[in-house]
Structure formats: C-alpha cells, structure tokens
Amino acid sequence: MRPFLSHPFDDDKLKEECGIFGVIGVTDAANFVALGLHALQHRGQEAGGIVSHHPEHGFNSARRFGYVRDNFTNADVMETLPGPLAIGHVRYSTAGSKGATAIRDVQPFFGEFSMGGAAIAHNGNLTNAAALRRELIERGSIFQSSSDSECIIHLMARSIQKNISERIKDALRRVEGAFSVVAMTRTKLIGVRDPLGVRPLVLGRISDTAWALSSETCGLDIIGAEFIREIEPGEMVVIEDGKVTSTRPFAPAKSRFCIFEHVYFSRPDSILGGRSVYETRRQIGVELAREAPVEADLVCPVPDSGTPAAIGYSQESGIPYAMGIIRNQYMGRTFIEPTESIRNMGVRLKLNVNRALIKGKRVILVDDSVVRGTTSRKIKDMILEAGAAEVHFRIASPPTAWPCFYGVDTPERSKLLAANMSEDEMRDWIGVNSLRFITLDGLYRAAGEAQGRDNASPQYCDACFSGQYPVAPSDKIEQGFEMLKAAQ
C-alpha cells in the first residue's frame, strides 16, 4: 500500500531547495533556460518546469518529474515553448511527494490577470506562508498546489496595482522569509532578492540586448553568458527591450547570505560574493588542518563533496591526499537485498573502499557535514573492515544543530546529531579515533572574513549552526518551534 497524501494540496514538506533561471532577448529562450537549469540541477533533482512567452503563441509551459536532461532535451517538448522570454525552475526531491497530483507543485506558477499573464519561479522559503494561505482562502482564492510559493501569485492577483511589476512588489512586501524570485510578464524578465539576500541570484549578459538571471554563475557559463554582477539583497531588476533597470522595493537591511551555500550547496565552479566556492572549500580544509591537526598517513575525502576541503587539509598538513573511497558513478538505492545478509549493502551501492590503499594506514576522512550521523558510522565501518589502522573524521562545517527555515530541507531538530550530543559524544557514537568540526570562526575566515564571525552582527545567515534566525519563523513558532534567539 502506498502512503496516502492527506490531500493533494496540503503537504507540509515545503522546505525544498531550488534553482531558478530566466532569459530574455534571444530567439529561443526556453533552450537557454533548459541549459541553465541543467547547470543548476544540483539545486533540485525531483522536477523542473519552464514557462515561455511568444508574441503570437502567448504563454506556454511544461512541467515534468525527473532530470532536465531527460525532459527538456526533447524537440517535441521544446517546440511547445517558443519565444524570446522564458523562466524555469528545478525542485528538490522531498520524500513521498512524487505522485499523480504533485506535478501541481512544480514551478513556475502562472496566473492570468486582467492586464495579462505572469509567471514566477521562487527559490527560498516563506516563513509566514501558512498564515497568508489561510487568509487568502478565506477571501476566496483557490490554491492548486501545496507550495508556499503559490501565495505570491495569489497576492499578485489580488493587488490593486495596474502594472504587474508593481503587483510583484505588493506581493513580496507581504511575505516574510527567504526569497530569490525570477518572474516574467509578456515583455519583462524580473529578478528580486529578499532584503537579507539569503538565497543567491546573479545577472549575466548574453549579448547587448539579451540577458539572463541565474541562481549561480555556473548557469551563465553553460550558455556562454558573461557574469555581470549579483542581484543585491533587497534589489529588484526589470529587464525589458534590452535594458536593465533596478529598484529597491524593500526597507534597507544588512545582508545575511546563507553560509551553507559556501559549505555545501553551490557548485564548486560558481562564484559567490566574489569568491570561488571551490577556493572557499579548499580554505576550509586549510583552516581545519590548523585547528585540528592529527598524525596520519593519508587524507581522503568522502566523495565528492569532501574533496576540496580534503585537498586543502592535505596541502596544509603535508599528509598525502588519496582516493581512499571510490564512488560508484551509476548509483541506485533500490536493489533487492540478497537473502544472505550483506552488511552495509546500502552504502556499498554507492561507495567502495580502495582496499589495497587503505590497509594498515592511519586515515583522515574529510566530510562536508554531519546531519544524523548514520552515514558517518557506515563509512567508518567500511574503512575499518578494509583494514585501516586509525580513522579520523574532519568535518568541513560546524555542528548542524538547528533546522533551516529558509529553503534548505533539514530534519527536525530532534533528529540532528549535533543537537543532542557534544563533539566527544559524537566521536564515540560514530566510533572513530577522533572527530573534529571546523569552528564557526574558522568557517567565516575560510569564507573571507579575516576577523571571523562578527557576533554582534553576523555577516552571514548561520542559523543551522548558531540557532540565530535572522527572520523569525512565524509559522513554525505558531506550531510550537522554540527559537534560541530572536532575529538580529
């Protein structure tokens, strides 16, 4: 029996991380958007959607489960998306939401207003969506998805502004939380970041009259666009007739960009805040080697996300870097378990230890983060079975002890290992010779803040590590969540 959805439009798994992309001014904007979304696929693998507009054929859309490469490479699909203006969205896979009706949750969302249609794609999470949704339903709006982002299009529909750009401002002034938005009307491509700039959004130039908006710079690279600049926190850009105009619809606020984008989420070849993500991660390894040195024979990454920090650790410590764990390129989770018990089969489908290399060695394993800790235990088992003499874990982020409410899918606080154990307890529970996390200050230094974290006014959103939430998660508080400390 498959799990039931309580009802198709009411699912509380709203915490997806996403990628957004938009293009204006080329003959076939949807093809550019497909490429851009392909480059952003790491931000969301469950599903993707594209809406395009053509002067004769109007708005068209296609929304599909699965990878961009499988859905938006087909001429049959792409021919239904003509025109010089298009936006798109990729969405993260949340357990259980894939089904007959969940295609409704795939963005972009479209609304037809009396002055014409508009589509929006949203990356982030709204912290007052439940309250807004309740209010909108009471006033007669009919929601078609379970997504918080749909509130934005309903707020736009009910705005009394005559102009769609103004309606977007009206709508976004009502929402709270983290949002980077790409939107389109029949003639305009629009990009907005929330006042704190929690999620990224960048502007690229394809030609003198053609432009692109992308969650990350790697999306610009794939279409050969020049990276111009980041959209700033609290900024709204409107691109029409080849011109980019900028306004500031919100009250000014201090930037609080998500530091986890540096640690894990963004692609290593993207540039965030003027820095190579790869370089920041390598530098995290350098900081870790300084903060938590240990004698060993090899430094091995847990592939692939631990690789840059492992390289940095090796370079700083002088201990040789090696591929001690090999990742299976053809992963899959759902093999039938052989009846003769195989220990750790789940892990073996994805990883294998380089036995001949590891045997008898003292191994430093560099991983990006520890969430529930269960994977770390399995990896430790594999390494020991292969004959390692010692295992030392070094983690390229501080202990993750708080859930994110701004667009990263995290387990409840009770399931986070670091919310329940000290570093030493975690070491013993995982069963390794040593376990060390980078400090919050070390992380800030690696991210370019030479003085470390400004505790009075932190330079980043680091709520998942610190419990300090820059925007109060009001829906969650209503549901009983206890915040460590109010927004600063």
Add this chain to the structure above:
Amino acid sequence: MRPFLSHPFDDDKLKEECGIFGVIGVTDAANFVALGLHALQHRGQEAGGIVSHHPEHGFNSARRFGYVRDNFTNADVMETLPGPLAIGHVRYSTAGSKGATAIRDVQPFFGEFSMGGAAIAHNGNLTNAAALRRELIERGSIFQSSSDSECIIHLMARSIQKNISERIKDALRRVEGAFSVVAMTRTKLIGVRDPLGVRPLVLGRISDTAWALSSETCGLDIIGAEFIREIEPGEMVVIEDGKVTSTRPFAPAKSRFCIFEHVYFSRPDSILGGRSVYETRRQIGVELAREAPVEADLVCPVPDSGTPAAIGYSQESGIPYAMGIIRNQYMGRTFIEPTESIRNMGVRLKLNVNRALIKGKRVILVDDSVVRGTTSRKIKDMILEAGAAEVHFRIASPPTAWPCFYGVDTPERSKLLAANMSEDEMRDWIGVNSLRFITLDGLYRAAGEAQGRDNASPQYCDACFSGQYPVAPSDKIEQGFEMLKAAQ
C-alpha cells in the same frame, strides 16, 4: 512542429460532452466510480478523473488521459483513492488539446475553502462562462484550466455562505446554460440539474445506506445499483448519512431535455424519460419507413449507431435486415498510407463492405445523422465499388443545421451540410439514389410524443435541428453568433 496552444489555460474548445458519476456509503467508493465511468465511457474518451474522500486520508485525486479501463484498474492508482465517498468525470476528446498542460482541464475540480474542501464534476456547457471568467479574474481569482466548469468552483470560493451546499446553490444561480453537476464535500454527495434539465442525471440505490448518481442508467447497472428515478430539472439532491434530501434552488421552468441524447448520445441500454433508448431508436426506424419508403432488397445499418433504426425500418417495411457493412473491432486512424494510392483507406481501416452480400442489390443504408456529409460520401463509394445496384440513405435524425451550445461538440454552422443545402442538394452532393431524413415531428413521435412536436412550447431542446435555443448563448452572441430565434 506541433500546434501551439495560445496559452495553456485559455482554450476556447469548451464544448465537450461528458459523463459524471458519484457514490457514497460504500467502503471503496472510487472502485464503484471507476466502474460507473467505464459504463459511461461513450460520453467522453479523452480523459477521466476521480476524487475521493477518506475520514483519515482526506481528499485525494487522480486524473489521466485515456480510457478508464487503462487508468483506473491499476491497484497503484486505486489505492491512492480511499474512502466511502467519490465522484468522477470522463471527458470528450477535442482536437489538439492533449498535451503537457491540458491535464489541468480534466475534472473533477477541487477547491479548498475555509470550512473544508469540495470537488465538482460538470456535464454540460455554460453559456455565460466567458463573462463570468472575466469578472472573476478582475477580482483576483486565478484560473488553472481552460474549462468553463472551473467558474463554478471559483464562484463557490467567493460565496459568503457558511455551508458548502449553499455555496453550490449560490454558484449555480449565477451560471447560465446546461449543467448536470455531481459534487462532494467531506460528508455529502450532491447532484444538481439545471432548470431545463438539458443533460441527464439519475439516482440509484446500492444498499439502504449507499447511493449513486450517474449520467445514465447504464452506469447503475454495472455496479448492480437499482435505478430509483431521474434527478428532476431544477432539482438538487444532497445525500448524507444514508439519507437523500431534495431541494429546488432555481425558479421553476418547463423541461427541455436534449432530444439528441435519444438519437445518438446515450447508450441504447439506458432508460431516458422512462423509455428505453434502444426502443426509441428502433421506433425512429419505423417512423422513417412510414415517412420515406422505397423499394429495395436489403436494409443495412451504418454500424453501430444506425443499427436500432435499421432494425425498425426492416420490421416496418418488410425488407430484410442485413449486415452489409462490417466494422473492424480494432480500429485505428493513423496507419501510414502506402505509397501506391489506395482510395478511401481511412474508411477501410474501420469499415468493410460485405461484398458477396451487396453485389447487385438495391441497398437502404440507415445512418444516425449527417453532419459534414463527408463520411456519407465515402460509405456510398464503398457500397458502389462492391457492386450495389442502388443506394438509398435514410437518416435517423432531422438535418443538423445549428450548433449546440449546451455540451455537445458540433462544428461551426458553416461546416454543417444541412445549414447550406436542401435535402435534394445533399442527395446529389453525396451521390445516392435517394436521401431522406426523419422529420422533427416523426422524431418526437418516436420519442413518445404521440402528437409530435408542440411548436408553441417544444417538449425537448432541439436547437441543433430547429435553431430555437432555450437559453440564449450570451457569450456566443457577444462574439457575433446570430440566433434564429430567442429562447422560449
């Protein structure tokens, strides 16, 4: 290149004919609905949908393109539709609308209101939908489909009534045209017919506490339910806790049931207005034999819809009934045409002449109707090629000269053969020895009106034959349609 939709939610092909079904009071209502929709498949083959409600699992829905038997027989699908209450809809195939987004047009439609959710399935067509839609959009409603029927659920969302049944009344009092509606809340199954009762809807009893609503009685037969009675024109029934209560939300009006349901649309084993549809059709053949006799050797139906009238014609005339044309049970339209030209291949995929029988004979062909006339010409060609001595067409309906705006998909008036030619001109154009249609009076007599049509106050809606529209098609008039005569 595939045709573009002007935009995914704005398609003016709203003239589909549909079938609707609902069940309350059994353990697994969706399975009953699947069976009922299977029996009603002739009313809509493009797509189908079911919404169910379960006290624990809430509302669930599944909507699919294709036949009921292919989609709603799968345990994986049906297990997602638990509960004692379900409604469903099958929809007619309109050219070009099958695509990535058109699944949005598949009913039932669902809306979440502050007092709970509701789903509706609609058979018929609203004649003021364009005006309503315009108004609702201006007030901030966001339409998700191109279907007129969606207006009903938005009108419900905006009603100030506290009770969903009252909201349905509110909504249906605002719409004009033809509608039979099956709706559901968490606890109620609701059925409504418009004041003129243009489209059918019947009530059946499954057990003392379980009930069904169906477009036709054949939907009751398949689930073993007892046919109790028709829902009356202008009546609303609400079934809850095993009890059926009836109200009359609309101003009283004289019934104008669609006479074309008798001629063609309903299944021959259904009972309409207390009469067997098969018997009415056989009687049409009897009337035709009286009105338009001719000397001949064989009476052959154009299969399968012409069969009952051909039987009647044979019985009244004494001319032997024979299967002169054989239908291929495994039809298909899209065979690649062999390069050596084969005349009439399209027709041959579906029909073949019983050559050894037809050769040298004078043949009377009985068909249900003539719309564009092109099929009639091809059939005549096949019969003559097989060596028939004479071909006489007898048509079991009057000339179709006007479009239907109440839920039957008809071509524009300019494409209707009978709108442009006299009976003699049609005979010559088709190229047969004689061509005769049943008269409007003859049709009424066959339908049980012994005195024929009451021209002062017709007993049926016969606008497609007479041009007399019982409800003014206001959207169409706004677009320039010229009606023969105002509503009576």
Add this chain to the structure above:
Amino acid sequence: MRPFLSHPFDDDKLKEECGIFGVIGVTDAANFVALGLHALQHRGQEAGGIVSHHPEHGFNSARRFGYVRDNFTNADVMETLPGPLAIGHVRYSTAGSKGATAIRDVQPFFGEFSMGGAAIAHNGNLTNAAALRRELIERGSIFQSSSDSECIIHLMARSIQKNISERIKDALRRVEGAFSVVAMTRTKLIGVRDPLGVRPLVLGRISDTAWALSSETCGLDIIGAEFIREIEPGEMVVIEDGKVTSTRPFAPAKSRFCIFEHVYFSRPDSILGGRSVYETRRQIGVELAREAPVEADLVCPVPDSGTPAAIGYSQESGIPYAMGIIRNQYMGRTFIEPTESIRNMGVRLKLNVNRALIKGKRVILVDDSVVRGTTSRKIKDMILEAGAAEVHFRIASPPTAWPCFYGVDTPERSKLLAANMSEDEMRDWIGVNSLRFITLDGLYRAAGEAQGRDNASPQYCDACFSGQYPVAPSDKIEQGFEMLKAAQ
C-alpha cells in the same frame, strides 16, 4: 509472485491461431502488410511481427506485443522496414506467455543460410513438432523460441537443397499437421497450404506486378487488392518478378477445410470456399429455426458473434430480432472488484441487458458455441435478473466435445462441457428453459453441402465436434491422448 516459465524456450502452449500476410512488388510492402494484419487482427491479438527485404538494406524485422494499430502505424518503426517485399504474422494471446523473453515466440522467424536469408510465417499447428524438435536438438540446432513453427526454419537450414524454395519443400514434407505458410527470400514471396488445406490462404492482385497473400479475403479488401483465388490444399505458389507459378510438393489428398472457420473464426465479410461467411452464419440461424423452433417474443444475439445466426433465426421463424444484450465498446477485464460484492461483475464489464426491452419477455438467445459453459450461465443470470419470462438458448455450432490440434486453442477435453454432458444435462446445468445446438448435418447444409455431411468421407475437418481427426496428432498420442477414431 508472477508465474515462472519452466524455461524461456520450453512452453507447451503451442496451440495458437494466427493470421498471416505477405506482399511483393510495391514500393513499401511493409505498410501494406501492416494494413493486411490489421484486417486479420481477429485471428491473433497478442503480438505481431513484420519482416521486410530491401535490395540495399537487406532483411529487417520488427516484432511487438499488442495490436497492429498500436505498433505498426509508427513512422519510426515502419521506416526500419523498407523494401518491396514483406511478410507478417499476428498471434493469439495464450495465458502467461507475455514476458521478457516471449517476444522470441513472435513470428515471422528468420534464418540466414549460406545462399541467403529467408523468413517464414506459419498459421496452424504441427502435430509432430515435439519429435522433430527433439531430433533437431540432438543434431545441434539451437531453438530460440517455444514455437513449433521454428522447426520449419531449422529443417530448412539443414536441407541439402541449394535453392530456398526447394528447402521449404524439404522442410514441409517432414512436418505433419495443419499449416498455411507465407515465406520470403530476397526476391520471392511464397505461399503454401498443407495437403488437407485445413487453414485458409488466398491470393490477391494489387497491380499487374504486385501481389498479396492473406489468411482471409478481408485482408485483400483493406489494401484494395482484387481477390483472385484461394491457394489450393497441397499447393505452393512462388511469386517472383511479378509472375505467379504453382507447384504441388505433396502427395494428393482430399480437402478437409476447418468448418470452425465458417462458424466462428473468420470475419463475416470474408469469402471462404466461394461463400460469404456472413451468409453461411445467417443460414445456420435459418437451419436452427427449422431444427429447433420454439415460441417466443424476441430473438436476441449474444453479441457480436451470434448476430448473423440470430438474424437468420428471426427471418425463418418470424419472431422479431432485437438487441437484448448491449456490448460495452470499451472492454476491460482487470477492474478492481469493489469490496461490496457485485455479482457477475466480470460479465457486466462487457455486457449489459437492455432491461426495458427484456422485462416479461420470452427470449431466444443465439450464441455461436458453448465451450466450458460458464459464460452461458452468467448471461442467463443477467437476462433473468432483468425480468425475462423465459430463456431459450440456440447454439450456432454442434457441441464442442474434442480439442483441436490444428491451430485453434481449445481447453483439454475434460474441461469441454459437451464432452461430459448430454444436451439435456447441459440445459439443466446452464439453467435455461431450452437449449439446442445445430446438428452436424444442419451445419454442413448451412455451409453449402445440400446433402449434409458425407460420413464416409467428410467434406470438412470437424474433429472438434466429431472426434474424427484427419491427421493423427502423434505428439499428443505419445503423451497419452486417446483419439476416438483414426484419420480418414
């Protein structure tokens, strides 16, 4: 758990009925074959295959499960089948054989010989296939299918003849049983019927230089080919360069065409032995009315196969013909059974009684045959539930008491109702007021033998009724089958 095949190439369900078709001399022979197979789809619905040959592209093949219309209408498939010469096959669905490997059983079979390739399609059943297969395996042949027909191609591969036509003769002289075969080399289309001519095969002319071979004449009609003549029992025709040459590879024998083709299997618009199949079936009804009259109000066919005999019965008896049972055009078997028990749901998915017509009437039901009898009981139940006063069954074939070993899939003798009961016992077991089968003599008269059956030397194969097998089923006898009487 799905049933296991004992192994993929060893399944004893070899008794499928099939349809075969071949074309030579047109630009795109495979398209003609696809149309011909579509017209022959009633002879086999499980799967179909086409092999074509093109001077440049050589032999190509496509074999698929499902209807011809679903598989061989696709340009992607048909473009892989170029050339002026093609043959095809449709195959009957036998339970359990559809799976990963069973596509190997789909004909035509292809073999590459040292002098070039050949493909064959076989309709019928070989009665010494098990012995031949055993011998061939011992000599080193590797079978790829579970089909008896594959023996023919292995016998061809091992023939010492230099010419493929001669190899076919060699091979067919080794096999026993019933076979109509269509074969092709790079330049020749070949047709053969076994010495008794048990299965049909006809020749048609497309143009002066293009020809077709088809199981039935309806396959010629769909491609606009002229029916020239039947291939005679024991005849082999070779068509090359637009010329048809005929030889007689076998010892002469008296024709024993399958009388069941007249009763049930062939299409009513086909011509067999110079007679319209429809007319033979109507005449069966006439004979039945003479042999087994009864007082009643209506004559109703069990649709659709009983229709022609019901028409004949009505015409001879003067009792009105009526559609008392309506068949669902959108059949399906696998609906989930609602938990509230619905009696006879299986039957209701396909058939519904025309209640308003049947109520209170004495009804004669005309059916084509009785095999296990279970369907007859269910139909009787439906008719009585609908209120019929009396039910009289009239069967358009004699009691089926013996299995067929010549290409019709029949249950074991122990499961055949007529093998275990007298006519009166069957009447009581089914539960009807009367039950009568046509006599064997009556059937022969309807089929044009004015003097009835020549018991000394029957004009047809009627083993399924008489137990007199014209070819001893040697494999089955080896397995223990007891024949009533040796071959005549």
Add this chain to the structure above:
Amino acid sequence: MRPFLSHPFDDDKLKEECGIFGVIGVTDAANFVALGLHALQHRGQEAGGIVSHHPEHGFNSARRFGYVRDNFTNADVMETLPGPLAIGHVRYSTAGSKGATAIRDVQPFFGEFSMGGAAIAHNGNLTNAAALRRELIERGSIFQSSSDSECIIHLMARSIQKNISERIKDALRRVEGAFSVVAMTRTKLIGVRDPLGVRPLVLGRISDTAWALSSETCGLDIIGAEFIREIEPGEMVVIEDGKVTSTRPFAPAKSRFCIFEHVYFSRPDSILGGRSVYETRRQIGVELAREAPVEADLVCPVPDSGTPAAIGYSQESGIPYAMGIIRNQYMGRTFIEPTESIRNMGVRLKLNVNRALIKGKRVILVDDSVVRGTTSRKIKDMILEAGAAEVHFRIASPPTAWPCFYGVDTPERSKLLAANMSEDEMRDWIGVNSLRFITLDGLYRAAGEAQGRDNASPQYCDACFSGQYPVAPSDKIEQGFEMLKAAQ
C-alpha cells in the same frame, strides 16, 4: 529517417567491452548477480542480462537495455529469476545498435542441448568468429544475434561430448582471440580465461559453499565476498556442490594481460595482478612528472579518469593539485542547440572550468589518453577562454596508434590521431604549450615492472600502443588489415 541495419543479425560492430559475473550456492543468486553487474557497470552501459536456474522452475532469463540499477532492481523482474545459480553480463553501447531487434545481442546466450541447457557470458572478442560463423551456417546452424560470442554456444551444440563442461572445452579450443567466459549448467558455475589471459576474471568466496566469479574485484566487494585469487590464463574452474576444481584445457602460453585495463578500463578500487589499479595510475603520474616535468602553477585532472595520475604528478612535482575543471554530475548529450550559437556547447554540458581558480595560471592538465584528439582541443579552448596563461597536457598512456581486436571498442586506425602525427604535430594540432605522453617503458614501470618492457617477450598485451598483436586477428587480416608485426 533512422539508419537502417543491413539486417538484424549481421552487424559488424563486435568490438564491445563487457563485464561478466556469476554466483552459485546462495538462495537468490540473481540478486547477487544484479549487485555484481552494478559494480561492473563501467564495463558496459548499454544493456544487461541475467540467466538463473532453479531446480523446479528451470532456466529463466531477463535481458534489458539500460542500466542494471534501472532494470534489475524491480521485484517483478527479479522474481522471474529464482534459484541458487545465476550468471550475468553487461554490454557496452555501440552506436546504432539499439533497436527493436538488438535485444537479441544481449548476453548471456542460452542453448538447450539433449543433455540439458547451458548459458554463457563472454567478455572479449574472437578473432576468427567470421570464419566460424560462415562454417556453422553452412552446416545448418541458425544465428539469432550479430554477436561473435554466439559462435561458442553453437560450437557447444554441435560437440559430440556428452558432458557440457567438455563441450565448453571443445568449443573454446576452436575459437581464437581474447575471452573470459562465465558459464552455467543446471548445477555448475564455470569460469574460463583464454591462454593469454587478456581479459580479467577473479574468484571470490561468499561462504563455505557459495562462490562468485567477477570480471573485477570491485564486484566481489559489493556483495561482501572475499577475493580469493584470479582465474589464471588458460585455466578453467568448475564450481559444483560448493567445490572448486581447476583444469587447464589449452596448450600453455605466456600471459599477456591487457595493459589498458590498468590505464583506463578497470575501476580504481579493483586489484589487478596483485596491484591496486588506483596506485598504478597514481604511479603513472609520478613517472610522467619524472619523464616530462614543466614549470607551472597548478596540476589539474581532466575529470574523472585523469585524477589518480594528476595526484601522482602533483606529489612528485610539488606543484599544487587543484580541481580546475568541474564535471556536471547530471550529464546529457542531446540538448537542443540554442539558435544563438554557443561555442563548445557539447563540452559545456559535461564540464565547466573553475574560472576564478584558473585565471592567469599556468596549468598542467592530466588526461588518461588521446584517441581522436577532438576532446582535447575543446578542453584546451575552455581553459584558455577562462584566462589560463599556459596549458600543458600530460597523458597517462602512450600514444594510441593501433586498434584493439580483443574486446575494446577502438576507432579505425585512420581515425587515431597518434597513427597519423608525431607528438609535436599533435601538440600543434591541439594547440597547447606542451604535450607529453608517458613512454611505454614508463607505463610498464608504473605497472610494477621495474625494468620496463621486455621487448623480446612483452609482459602485457600493448597492441594498441605497439601494434604487436599477440593473437593474429585473422578475420581482420582476411578483410585487409595490415598488422605491424606477427604475434609473438
């Protein structure tokens, strides 16, 4: 128009590389085989097949296009493969062979002999297959696939030996070329390597009575089996009733294992000839740094295959290792090219330069091999566009100048860049500052031969580099291929 296959069983693309796996002695051997094939997926991605045997259910098979994880994780499929004995095969994708009939080419192949059935899976390539096939066809064998490997099963079918193990020996003594074979009867699992041992095959122990055979040791790791030893060149092992017996069916010969398995084909976590593949590759980088040093700022691998050698180069040279090129995890080839020309889009779908890192730097790129050289040019373009100051290519294998006829798919000699240019010419054609390949001696040293290559009697097959073919490719010579030097 899709390309035509000349005919479905005659395709000369026989040069696939494959992976093979077998298990005996567990309850559900097919599940183990599925896991093993998953670990060997890098050896063949086009298709896979498994045959199992169960005492009651006999032989069963499933063969599918696509990844193991997509096909052999499904309970519906795996339940059809019961039993304690199973073998499997994965196959490399060769252009154009994927189609309706090519599933016939997917191994294992099965044959039914008079003493029972047997299945075989073959990795390698037979150099006299064309001649054998011709002979077998003349003697009456019918080939069902275009695969050379099918010869083996036909040779077995025609052997006069009574025992299947003996028939395998008979068959393998007739074939020439490279072969590692896994075979099974109803009770035995059999493994064989050709006399030179060109392709790998290893033995693993699951339990005291359960055993596995795998192309590489990584296949043993995933099922938790202990790596016992390699099957030796010219050895045949037969495993039955938990016992392993070894025989030597062929004349003794000196081992000539494929050195390219070390360079590229095998997984880095496998152990070949007692050495970690990863360590050999890292050592190649060390040798390269010694043979071909250059001043630079960064050593970057072309991901992922160049990674181990790049690590070695960095460690030996002291130049920092860095991820200068990032690989897209969600690759895809078939994106629609935007109409505004994007240069090098094909490469960008898979790779992106880490721009912020590369800008202004002198970069050493380490790649595994150069075949046609076109990819190298595109990568160089990307690196220079990103602002690199210098680009130096270092290649972890000698120039590939000769085709492989032993199971690796290589282009014709005329398309191999190194067959037509000197190292300097290649450097200029690719357009880089320097280009150096490892020497053949350097490669042998890295592979553990301290003295380098023994030119009188080479320790490995290195025909692709040296043109010295250890087995004369007789079919190819018959077709006109000119070998540099006869087999040694």
